[in-house]
Amino acid sequence: MGYRMVKAGAPFKDARSVTVAGTTNGLVLLVLSSADMILYNPLTRVFKKVPPPLYIYENLAFGFGHGATQDDLKIVKLGVYHCDMSLSWGVFSVKNRTWSPMSESIGHYEFSDYGSTFLNGFLYWRVLKDHSSALILALDIKEMTLLEIKVPAYTMFDDTTMGTINGYLCLICPKGGSYDEYQLLVMKDHGIWEPRLKGCSASTLSRMNCDAFRAMCILNVGKLLLRIVTRTHF
Incomplete structure (x- = not known):
């Protein structure tokens, strides 16, 4: 649905x-x-x-x-x-x-x-x-x-979005402290995190003609609602 x-x-x-x-x-x-x-x-x-x-x-x-x-x-x-x-x-x-x-x-x-x-x-x-x-x-x-x-040591406080997926708490955050790639972390138990998937890469963002994106929320069907920052030309 x-x-x-x-x-x-x-x-x-x-x-x-x-x-x-x-x-x-x-x-x-x-x-x-x-x-x-x-x-x-x-x-x-x-x-x-x-x-x-x-x-x-x-x-x-x-x-x-x-x-x-x-x-x-x-x-x-x-x-x-x-x-x-x-x-x-x-x-x-x-x-x-x-x-x-x-x-x-x-x-x-x-x-x-x-x-x-x-x-x-x-x-x-x-x-x-x-x-x-x-x-x-x-x-x-x-x-x-x-x-x-x-939370994992590389999790950035300002650029991490928290939500739920399939009955688990999860985080979408930059991978390894870098903004080039994002990943989804799922909490299997309190304090125990498991990486589930990689997010959009920098090359994907380039094809989308945007400077950056931020995860607004995590839908429970496993989809991310993203806010795109569009390039502005002066």
């Missing part, structure tokens, strides 16, 4: 930017430029605003998934709360419409973007720890425990 684009109504009109922070069960968590959160069903165009927690004053990242059952939807908001600028998180129960108490400090992390990837009860974020070590930060939603997952 092929993919097709569907024009869906937008629950926002005046936002300068909108970030897809997570998806699960056909619902999308949107974060607006104002840091407001919206749960949105793009098929029915029904949406609900998520009340903000009172205790986070600097937002860093968001997550959206479910606990033991699929109707136990959870929104995770990570941010700075403590005076030492370390990270904490709060959890919003969609069913109960309530926020949990703030977690204890979990250290200092720098997130690649607002959004997360949800798979098999875990939320995953790409992070830098202490401004140096590239990691994946995993949160077990049921147990509310954090886990740091190592």
Whole structure:
């Protein structure tokens, strides 16, 4: 079955930017430029605003998934709360419409973007720890425990896209630290990565008349959605 684009109504009109922070069960968590959160069903165009927690004053990242059952939807908001600028998180129960108490400090992390990837009860974020070590930060939603997952040493923090394929977490990244060739890495277990395929080479990009490409997302059928940077002639 092929993919097709569907024009869906937008629950926002005046936002300068909108970030897809997570998806699960056909619902999308949107974060607006104002840091407001919206749960949105793009098929029915029904949406609900998520009340903000009172205790986070600097937002860093968001997550959206479910606990033991699929109707136990959870929104995770990570941010700075403590005076030492370390990270904490709060959890919003969609069913109960309530926020949990703030977690204890979990250290200092720098997130690649607002959004997360949800798979098999875990939320995953790409992070830098202490401004140096590239990691994946995993949160077990049921147990509310954090886990740091190592990534290959050559993985570039800014140019790696995370997603899922055939029930596994995966990364699309430059091969060997070079932008001439990209590869797909599949996580067989936490911290155990297996290369699956090579991506487009520099010669392929030249034939496409573009300077570069970036993977936007990984479709579960094994296809990559790429953003092409077209050459501009002056």
